[in-house]
Amino acid sequence: MTDGTDTQPTADATRECGSRTARLRTTHADAETVAAALRPDNTDSMRMRVEGDALxxxxxxxxxxxxxxxxxxxxxxxTVADAIVDTTTTHYE
Incomplete structure (x- = not known):
């Protein structure tokens, strides 16, 4: 994308006390909106936070x-949420 958005996640996977853990860090033009779009689908096994332009x-x-x-x-x-945010920002500003 041309706005500098990076939807290719970086991931760290570890094994903690019988469970498996992954940490994804993605950057977005509007990370807060992408996070808001995803939160309804999050399960109890997921935690999400916004750090500037990163989710x-x-x-x-x-x-x-x-x-x-x-x-x-x-x-x-x-990827889908980011594309929708990008499209609405590009076409409706």
């Missing part, structure tokens, strides 16, 4: 497969 999402699941599925879903949702 940091922490996901903790009991299994590697569950973690992978949740991370995959989150990345798709982030």
């Amino acid at each position: 940091v999402t922490r996901i903790e699941r009991e299994t590697t497969g569950g973690l992978q599925s949740t991370v995959d879903d989150t990345v798709v949702n982030l």
Whole structure:
């Protein structure tokens, strides 16, 4: 995208006390709006916070497969939300 938005997440995965954890950090032109769009779909295993233009999402699941599925879903949702915010900003300002 031309606005400097980066929807390619960086991820750190760790294993904590029998659970698996991933941390995604993505940057957005409007991170607060992207976060607001995603929060209704967040489960108890997810924590999300905005740090400036970055959205940091922490996901903790009991299994590697569950973690992978949740991370995959989150990345798709982030990409779609970011594209919608970008489109509405570009075409409706």
